[in-house]
Amino acid sequence: MIQRYPAGKGKVLSVNVLLHLKKRKIVQNFLTFPLSSPYGQPMTPSTAVAAFTAETHADREIASQPEVWRKVAAVAPSLAGLLPAHGERVAAVGCGSSWFMSMAYAGVRESAGHGETDIYAGSEFNYDRKYDRIVAISRSGTTTETVELLAKTKIPSVVITGVAGSPVTEHATESIILDFADEESVVQTRWATAVLGLLRAHNGTDLLPLADQCELALAADLGELPNVEQFSFLGRGWTIGLANEAALKTREAAQFWAEAYPAMDYRHGPMSIAQKGRCTWAFGAIDKKLEEEIIATGALYESSIWDPMVHLVKAQRVAIALAKKRGLNPDYPRGLNRSVILN
Numbered sequence: 001m002i003q004r005y006p007a008g009k010g011k012v013l014s015v016n017v018l019l020h021l022k023k024r025k026i027v028q029n030f031l032t033f034p035l036s037s038p039y040g041q042p043m044t045p046s047t048a049v050a051a052f053t054a055e056t057h058a059d060r061e062i063a064s065q066p067e068v069w070r071k072v073a074a075v076a077p078s079l080a081g082l083l084p085a086h087g088e089r090v091a092a093v094g095c096g097s098s099w100f101m102s103m104a105y106a107g108v109r110e111s112a113g114h115g116e117t118d119i120y121a122g123s124e125f126n127y128d129r130k131y132d133r134i135v136a137i138s139r140s141g142t143t144t145e146t147v148e149l150l151a152k153t154k155i156p157s158v159v160i161t162g163v164a165g166s167p168v169t170e171h172a173t174e175s176i177i178l179d180f181a182d183e184e185s186v187v188q189t190r191w192a193t194a195v196l197g198l199l200r201a202h203n204g205t206d207l208l209p210l211a212d213q214c215e216l217a218l219a220a221d222l223g224e225l226p227n228v229e230q231f232s233f234l235g236r237g238w239t240i241g242l243a244n245e246a247a248l249k250t251r252e253a254a255q256f257w258a259e260a261y262p263a264m265d266y267r268h269g270p271m272s273i274a275q276k277g278r279c280t281w282a283f284g285a286i287d288k289k290l291e292e293e294i295i296a297t298g299a300l301y302e303s304s305i306w307d308p309m310v311h312l313v314k315a316q317r318v319a320i321a322l323a324k325k326r327g328l329n330p331d332y333p334r335g336l337n338r339s340v341i342l343n
């Protein structure tokens with residue numbers, strides 16, 4: 001059984017409920033608004049009808065990223081001995097956002113010349129392959145696929161988690177607890193960048209200038225971005241993980257159409273989606289010719305000279321802005337809990 005849904009609540013909207021909503025003239029929102037929070041408290045129709053304006057956990061957690069990255073920079077040297085050494089053959093694993101951060105980490109590590117690094121969604125680990133170390137990422141420490149993988153493998157492992165004593169820590173060889181980066185929102189923002197920040201720091205990136213640059217991303221005008229009707233996020237190398245993470249944020253927080261591709265592969269069909277009123281968003285530098293082709297479609301083209309992880313913060317803000325505009329509380333995505341636990 002999948003516990004993404006609160007038992008018996010929020011999963012199915014009965015005809016009676018629909019009729020009731022129609023009578024109250026709020027049917028416009030029924031497709032996009034979760035009628036129960038992931039914790040099972042029913043949300044009232046009056047909550048459902050209004051555009052969402054309150055400050056959310058996600059707003060605060062996004063805003064805390066410069067401070068959290070500075071903390072990560074401070075603790076990173078003391079954690080270096082727990083993370084893969086130069087030349088080790090590594091598998092990076094996780095689910096959802098934690099999988100996409102594994103993806104980014106693998107690109108960072110390999111391009112820094114620190115050793116081969118494969119990536120797996122927790123459910124897809126190849127137990128026949130030989131690795132020196134597994135790096136597992138799980139904010140909750142309870143995600144079934146990640147817990148089971150660590151329990152099953154005999155490969156030395158290190159887990160990065162937000163919760164001390166969580167099930168992943170019982171099975172991993174070593175645990176790194178980044179509890180100061182844990183979150184209230186179901187949607188991961190600062191957790192994802194804190195973990196990637198730690199792994200980037202371990203591979204030679206100075207996080208402190210990025211924390212300063214992050215202040216700019218937090219203050220930046222979002223312009224027309226929350227008004228477009230679709231996003232395609234692009235990346236190259238390690239930023240492909242960021243593109244996937246930005247698309248996941250947009251989908252889960254705002255129930256909004258978002259896709260992600262390796263930038264050069266975008267030309268192989270998906271670019272047909274680009275048009276006026278939609279946005280193509282590049283993390284990091286992409287091919288100049290491709291940029292011209294995107295602009296020629298009439299799509300809004302978003303790129304930045306900021307560090308791509310800083311640019312992700314802007315994408316997080318856009319996802320939250322979109323959610324609120326659509327009357328959604330981004331802290332509680334439809335059909336998603338803080339942790340996905342399979343029985």
Ligand code: F1P
Nearest residue numbers: 096097098138139140143186338
């Ligand atoms: C990862 C995850 C997220 C998702 C939501 C629920 O869990 O599935 O990708 O956005 O936050 O959790 P974890 O293993 O990092 O706790």
